[in-house]
Amino acid sequence: xxxxxxxxxAAVKSGELIxxxxxxxxxxxxxFRHTQNGERIPRNIxxxxxxxxxxxxxxxxxxxxxxxxxxxxTFFLRAATTAELVFRWRGDNGFDVTERALLRVG
Amino acid sequence: xxxxxxxxxxxxxxxAMAGGGLAIxxxxxxxxxxxQAAGGTPEVNAWVVIxxxxxxxxxxxxxxxxxxxxxxxxxxxxxxxxxxxxxxxTEYPTPGENLRRKRVWQSFSTGGxxxxxxxxxxxxxxxAAARIMxxxxxxxxxxxxxxxxxxxxxxxxxxxSGRRTTYGRMAAAAAKLAPPEAKSIQxxxxxxxxxxxxxxxxxxxxxxxxxxQIYGADLKLPGMVNATIRECPVFGGKLKSYDAAKVSGMKxxxxxxxxxxxxxxxxxxxxxxxxxxxxxxxxxxxxGDNVRVSSATIAADLKAGLDAPKAFVGxxxxxxxxxxxxxxxxIEAVYSYPYQNHAPMEPMNATARYTPEKCEVWVPTQDGxxxxxxxxxxxxxxxxxxxxxxxxxxxxxxxxxxxxDYVRQAVLIAKQMPGTPVKLLWTRExxxxxxxxxxxxxxxxxxxxxxxxxxTGLHMRLSGQSILASVRPAxxxxxxxxxxxxxxxxxxxxxHSIGYSFPNLLIDHAMRNPHVPPGxxxxxxxxxxxxxxxxxxxxxxxxxxxxxxAFRRQxxxxxxxxxxxxxxxxxxxxxxxxxxxxxxxxxxxxxxxxSFVAAACEISVDSTGKKVKVHRIVAATDxxxxxNPAQIERQIAGSxxxxxxxLFMQECTVKDGRIEQDNFHTYNSMRIAQMPKVECIVMPSGxxxxxxxxxxxxxxxxxxxxxxxxxxxxxxxxxxPLKNHGxxxx
Amino acid sequence: MQSTLRELTGGAPVQRGRVKLQxxxxxxxxxSVAFTVAVDSPMTADDHVRAIHVLTEQNPxxxxxxxxxxxxxxxAQFSSRTRLADSQTVHAVAELSDGSFWSDTVDVVVxxxxxxGDLV
Numbered sequence: 001x002x003x004x005x006x007x008x009x010a011a012v013k014s015g016e017l018i019x020x021x022x023x024x025x026x027x028x029x030x031x032f033r034h035t036q037n038g039e040r041i042p043r044n045i046x047x048x049x050x051x052x053x054x055x056x057x058x059x060x061x062x063x064x065x066x067x068x069x070x071x072x073x074t075f076f077l078r079a080a081t082t083a084e085l086v087f088r089w090r091g092d093n094g095f096d097v098t099e100r101a102l103l104r105v106g
Numbered sequence: 107x108x109x110x111x112x113x114x115x116x117x118x119x120x121x122a123m124a125g126g127g128l129a130i131x132x133x134x135x136x137x138x139x140x141x142q143a144a145g146g147t148p149e150v151n152a153w154v155v156i157x158x159x160x161x162x163x164x165x166x167x168x169x170x171x172x173x174x175x176x177x178x179x180x181x182x183x184x185x186x187x188x189x190x191x192x193x194x195x196t197e198y199p200t201p202g203e204n205l206r207r208k209r210v211w212q213s214f215s216t217g218g219x220x221x222x223x224x225x226x227x228x229x230x231x232x233x234a235a236a237r238i239m240x241x242x243x244x245x246x247x248x249x250x251x252x253x254x255x256x257x258x259x260x261x262x263x264x265x266x267s268g269r270r271t272t273y274g275r276m277a278a279a280a281a282k283l284a285p286p287e288a289k290s291i292q293x294x295x296x297x298x299x300x301x302x303x304x305x306x307x308x309x310x311x312x313x314x315x316x317x318x319q320i321y322g323a324d325l326k327l328p329g330m331v332n333a334t335i336r337e338c339p340v341f342g343g344k345l346k347s348y349d350a351a352k353v354s355g356m357k358x359x360x361x362x363x364x365x366x367x368x369x370x371x372x373x374x375x376x377x378x379x380x381x382x383x384x385x386x387x388x389x390x391x392x393x394g395d396n397v398r399v400s401s402a403t404i405a406a407d408l409k410a411g412l413d414a415p416k417a418f419v420g421x422x423x424x425x426x427x428x429x430x431x432x433x434x435x436x437i438e439a440v441y442s443y444p445y446q447n448h449a450p451m452e453p454m455n456a457t458a459r460y461t462p463e464k465c466e467v468w469v470p471t472q473d474g475x476x477x478x479x480x481x482x483x484x485x486x487x488x489x490x491x492x493x494x495x496x497x498x499x500x501x502x503x504x505x506x507x508x509x510x511d512y513v514r515q516a517v518l519i520a521k522q523m524p525g526t527p528v529k530l531l532w533t534r535e536x537x538x539x540x541x542x543x544x545x546x547x548x549x550x551x552x553x554x555x556x557x558x559x560x561x562t563g564l565h566m567r568l569s570g571q572s573i574l575a576s577v578r579p580a581x582x583x584x585x586x587x588x589x590x591x592x593x594x595x596x597x598x599x600x601x602h603s604i605g606y607s608f609p610n611l612l613i614d615h616a617m618r619n620p621h622v623p624p625g626x627x628x629x630x631x632x633x634x635x636x637x638x639x640x641x642x643x644x645x646x647x648x649x650x651x652x653x654x655x656a657f658r659r660q661x662x663x664x665x666x667x668x669x670x671x672x673x674x675x676x677x678x679x680x681x682x683x684x685x686x687x688x689x690x691x692x693x694x695x696x697x698x699x700x701s702f703v704a705a706a707c708e709i710s711v712d713s714t715g716k717k718v719k720v721h722r723i724v725a726a727t728d729x730x731x732x733x734n735p736a737q738i739e740r741q742i743a744g745s746x747x748x749x750x751x752x753l754f755m756q757e758c759t760v761k762d763g764r765i766e767q768d769n770f771h772t773y774n775s776m777r778i779a780q781m782p783k784v785e786c787i788v789m790p791s792g793x794x795x796x797x798x799x800x801x802x803x804x805x806x807x808x809x810x811x812x813x814x815x816x817x818x819x820x821x822x823x824x825x826x827p828l829k830n831h832g833x834x835x836x
Numbered sequence: 837m838q839s840t841l842r843e844l845t846g847g848a849p850v851q852r853g854r855v856k857l858q859x860x861x862x863x864x865x866x867x868s869v870a871f872t873v874a875v876d877s878p879m880t881a882d883d884h885v886r887a888i889h890v891l892t893e894q895n896p897x898x899x900x901x902x903x904x905x906x907x908x909x910x911x912a913q914f915s916s917r918t919r920l921a922d923s924q925t926v927h928a929v930a931e932l933s934d935g936s937f938w939s940d941t942v943d944v945v946v947x948x949x950x951x952x953g954d955l956v
Contacts, residue, residue: 017910030919032896033579034587036617037416057906059914064899066892068868068917075903078910205861215950476947479862489861508951510864578948580866580921583896591952626951 004099006087012079012105020051020058022087023072024097030065046091049073053103054083063091079105148281150239152210153183153232155197160260160274162189164233166196167204167211168221169472170310171499171506172744173800174737175221177308181733182226185302186233186294189273190259196309201478202493214474214496217507217626219699219798222733226796227293234291236280243279244271296731296792305736310498321500322455322470323531330457330527331360332377333519334384337369337540338391340763341621344368346390353383362387365518373519377531396621397763404546404620404760405442411569411616412440412550418586418617420593424610429563433554437649439642441551442825443570443634444757445765446544446627449773452500453537454512458520459527460485465492465517470499472507480510484517503748504626508577509542535768542625543758543765545571549638551645559650561661563610566638568592572617573624573631589617594631594698595805596639601700602632605668606643606661622760628748632698632805637826640694640809644816654813655681655693667702667791668695671726674787675706678724689721692813694806701729701797705806707782711818717836718815718828720750720782723807729797732790738799739786745804746784751775753808754828754835780835837891837898841929844889844902845937850929854938855888857928866920866946873928874913875938879905885912887931894924922949 007021024046031043043065050060059075077085087099149155155163164183170176180196204211212228237257244262245252248269256263260273296303313319338344348370350362358379363371370389374380411417430436456469456477465485471477477494485492494513499506516530532540547570554563572589575582582589592615594602604613627633647657655676662669672695676682685691688710695704708722725742732738755774759766767773808826816822823831841850858872875885884907890900900918912930920926923946929939 030583030896032583034583036575036587036619037414038418038587040587052906053908056908057904058908059903059905061901061903061914061916062899063901065897066895066900066918066920068919072915072917074872074915075909076911076913077908080908201862209945213950215947217951473947473950475862475945476864479860479864479947482860482862483864508864508948574952578865578952581952583921 004087004089004097006085006099006101008085008101008103010104012103014080014105016079018077018079019074020077020085021072021074022049022051022099023070024089025070026091026095028065028067028069028071032065044092046071046089046095048090050088051075052086053077054081079103081105148278150236150277150280151232151285152199152207153229154187154236156240156273156277158274158277160190160193160272162187162194162260162273163197164194165199165211167199167214168225169214169216169474169496169499169502171216171472171502173221173741174308174734175216176310177306178222178733178737179225179229180309181302181304181306182222182230183233185299186230187237188257188260191301191306193260194309198474198496200493200495201474202489204475205489215476215507216472216502217504219701219800219802221800223700223796223798230293231288231291234293235285235288238286238291239280239283240273240276242283243276247271247276247279302733303735305734308737319498321452322457322468322497323452323500325457325468325497325529327457327459327527330529331373331375331523332380333371333373333528333530334377334380334533334536335365335369335371335515335530336384336389336536338393339539340391340393340397341623342396343391343393343763345370346392348390349388353387356383356386359383361523363519363522365515369515371515371519371530373523373528377529381533393763399621399763400761401759405548407618407620408546408548408569411618412548412567414569414616416616417567417614418588419612419614420588420590421596421598421604421613422611423608424563426563426565426610426612429610430552430554430565433562434557435555435649436552437645438550438552439645439822439824440548441638441641442548443546443637444826445546445622445760446752446756447538447541447758447767447773448501448503448505448625448627449538449770449775450499450501450503450505453532453534454505455529455531456513456516457527457529458516459525460517460520461524462487463491465520466495467493467513467516468495468497469513470497470502470506471510471513472499472502472504476507476510477513480513481517484514485521503628504630505542508626511540538768538773539765541758541765542623544627544633545573545624546620546622547571547634549634551638551642553642553646553649555650561608561646561650564608564612566596566613568613568615569618571619571624573626575617575619576624589615592631593635595635595696602698605665605695605697606658607664608661621763622765628745629698629801629804632696632802633749633752633808636694636696636805637809637812640696640806641812641822641824644692644813645822658695667728668697670791671695671702671704671728671789674726674789675704675724678785678787679706679708679722681706690814690818692810692815692817694809694813696802696805698802698805699798700795701727701799701802703727703802703806705803705810707807707810707814709811709814709818711815715819715821716832717834718811719836720811722785723782723810724785724787725803725806726787726789727799727803728789728791729799730790730793731796732788735788738788741799742786742803743784745801746807747776747781749804749807750811750835753811753826754833757827757830776835837893837927840898841891841927844929845931848935848937850937850939852939855928855930855940857926857940857942859926859942859944861943862945862947863920864946865948866922868917869920869944870915870917871926872913872915875930877912877932879910879912881907882933884933885930886933888912888914889929890918891927891929892918892920892924893927894922895919896921920944920946922946
């Protein structure tokens, strides 16, 4: 699977409430696990997610180790005009991934 | 575990409620022990339904898989209820019902030998509460104090007035009463038991023996289709592609379906047609890296763990490494134990019917709630749209509780054919290849002696697979990476604690987890730990020039219950007298699942050392309490069938990342003619803790036989199964 | 979990209601449990949900996720997946624009935890 997959509806009317999905590949290593030899495996998680629409914030999340690997987020947006959606994930060890999608509103 | 929720609303008599409440699971065409719902039959409480004809239906949350737990639980309820045992039948509430009623029946989990020992208190209170309410109803009807009433076998009498009635006539009125406070109920002293504690015949036995018992594999529903499945034989691999066109024209074939990422299934009118098509289906797998794994690579990895500098400590006292370094003499031995398969007689199966409005699954399961959880996850439907109907199992042994893979598969297939009931039944080959295997393990034991041949230190280093790291990682995480279950039978406390105190002891585990999926095989880790510990105890005794029983006694002064069962078997086998000519004896003891068990056996070995006959095994168990002594004896004997078959004949080897043994020709089991006579000493000693029955004894037969083999031949066998040494059980 | 909750609410009282947390009541092993939180709110500038926090009582760390809604959100609802270490109660706490806090809880049973009794 690609690093990030976002799902954005195709043909949308202005004012419509739409559902967005954002999925990213990431182990979400909690920092509580140990190797077979008893050594602690360091934490490696995504800590922040944000989604903007035409530059304005829609939804943002702080993620903690309890979140399942390959975090999936589903949230909602009130569509207005055709504009860019920007999805960004940041986390431990400099993790920083951005995915863009155009929301066509006609 | 003392709180019980007796839901008052559920006591109201209403044909809709009763029909709905009692009809679930009862309209289905199986289970002679399931009572037919009569309109308006009330339940007195969640545990007890009493029909107008005085039939008693006891609700049982656990699963029957041939271990007789259903009968035992019914005996406990009936004892407190004071009903007529000849009128008792049982019924399974569904997991959906349990949820709707805030889990009034609590856990459905049937494993860990806990069916009776963890539920006896609340089921007895359930029976007692029903009795109290029935008496109260009669008291109210007659306008007399309940204390003036007597009850025996479901007949209520009032001595002074001579009045008499039965439970059947009082049930409707009782159902309307408020239940007594659970904690206030006085349970009967087991010494006064008339139903519990007795060797009563198992419920459902006649159906089983006459073939009327319906198993999941037998289930037939209207409009049902049949499916069989193949998952990637290399664990961790994926399904790449398959050529459905090659088989879709075959007789009876309806569908060829991808199931998740890893499996392909064929659905047909009959199971045989589905199997024939699946056998002919061209399939391509993406095996992944695990294809390079073999028994040899696994063994090498485990061997390295025996000397690894770091290992998880499970039990220690004093300073074993120091004591061993300073020892005047030492002995050392390396033992090994293989992967093993549950191999129940009934292959994995589940029947599912899915629509967007309802997903129903019929399944032989050791935990109806685990099955329900799997249905929720696989169907994507909310709880109020799902249901699971439990069917008695054709063998569980630990395969069908923690692992619901066949349920998930059945739902995923049914989802692709909405409205049609699909019975998924694995082939025997699939069952053998997609097991949840008893983990592979090696063990290095080192014992040190002083100049007078007194034991000064013992180090037991386990190297091998953790079950919980795969199955319940949260427990391992909480323990800092350690799997506490690896130390069953030699732990430093709890239900599986060690039965010896050594001056300096270290028991540790170098965890090495191959890719083969592990699971809970009857007895779990006591199987190998009993061999490791009890055979090495004999080795130590021999090195010290002492009798194995006398040697053990030195370390057991703090373990009187262990000693009691060990002495019991030693006495019965005649340990202090010579064995009959040509026969040799061995013994072993362990504590597991809060029961204390021991075995002593008598075997003979031919002059080549290759043919072994087990003439006699004496087994003793102290489970605290014995609910059905006859059933306990059968469980003990059955555990020896399982344990001795494993000892002599059973291993699962790995080649090219997959399990090689795919049917009983390469994974054999003992036959009646090979089965020794088993004498059971059931010696419950009471106390606050109830011990389990289903598993504990399984672990002591093998070490007793191995110890006897040494005394017969002078050869120490340290790896199993014995067929690998060319040894045959005759 | 209580101290984490206090940090998030600043000690303000948390009332039951307004929030709907959905989680399956039974899960096998808790490795991946889907959940949805929804708050019935007009999501206008004057009346909206500022944040929703999801917390567990038994996980090694109580916080699962904290989310904030922007003015474009349109609906105070989101879904994701959490790990659950054991049978426990999961909490969803919403902070509204008027400064009030509301919560919902769901009890989730991890059926596998019965499998091995009390080991740790």
